[in-house]
Amino acid sequence: MSVDLDHIQQVLDEADCLYNEQQIEEAIKSMGSAITEQLSNSNPLVYCVMNGGMVITGKLLTHLQFPLEASYVHATRYRDQLTGGRLDWRVRPSQDMKGRTVLIVDDILDEGHTLDAIVDFCKEQGAEQVMTAVLVDKLHNRKARPDLKADFYGLEIEDRYIFGYGLDYQGYWRNANGIFALKGH
Template sequence: MSTDLDHIQKVFDEADCLYTQEQVEDAIRRMAEKITEKLADKNPLIFAVMNGGLVFCGKLLTHLKFPLESSYMHATRYRNTTSGGELDWKVPPLQELAGRTVLVIDDILDEGHTLAAIIEHCEQAGAKEVLSGVLVDKIHDRKARPGQKSDFTGLECKDRYIFGYGMDYQGYWRNAPGIYALKGH
């Protein structure tokens, strides 16, 4: 199956920019300040949720000026499509979580099923405290748990299909320099 790169480019060209690169970077710096206040003395283990959390977590880590360990995990529901399915663990946390403060970093809190399952997994593995941080919280009434929020949130957006800064459109545009909404969605 070949990808129609003209279509992929057209999606970006027609997309609405919701947040510029400067706005996103400012939000990441503000989040880092809040995370530092809460976790600087807790020797946290920080996980990037792949693939979406990669860009955001990498940017965030450079602003955290205290000792920490970082790693990754890979759980997904999307598989390069625009709607979620069953949770698929590709790489669970490989570090010992018992007694640790864990911060799970992901790109977006949409319905929250993936994030809720990851947090539950970390709690069941004996983590002392499990916190979450997302770049974007999508505002709607379809959360996995009523009122579900992340402990640290960079930005909020309306209920649209978004991409950029780790979030993708059919596997592309995770590298977009800002956060964009798909035209018509």
């Protein structure tokens, strides 16, 4: 696959910055406080959803000052595309979660099919409680279920194609130090 790096750079250069690094870091700190208040005595198992959740999970963990186990799961519907397809499990959780509190951390709650499937899997494995934390909750009416909400979220975003802070544009810009909206989307 040939990548047009000039195009990739142009995407960032022309994008609208919706949230800067300082605003995002404050949101993560606030999420950490809320999660600590609710889960500090529950010995939770914290799962990072790869690849999008790696930035938020890494930063969020430093604000969770209580005992926890951290691991990851890899399930996707996007495979570096702009729209989602069928759920693809690449790595399922391997820890015993029977009777445990599980916190699933991801970059975004868009339609929520991936997050919903991971939550269902954890419940099927016997987790006593499954909670979700996302950096971004995208505001629209296309959720997998009408009542689908993250237990913890940092920011709300209008219904645009966004990237940065773990969210990608065709596999790139997860490392962008803000949350940006694609021009025209």
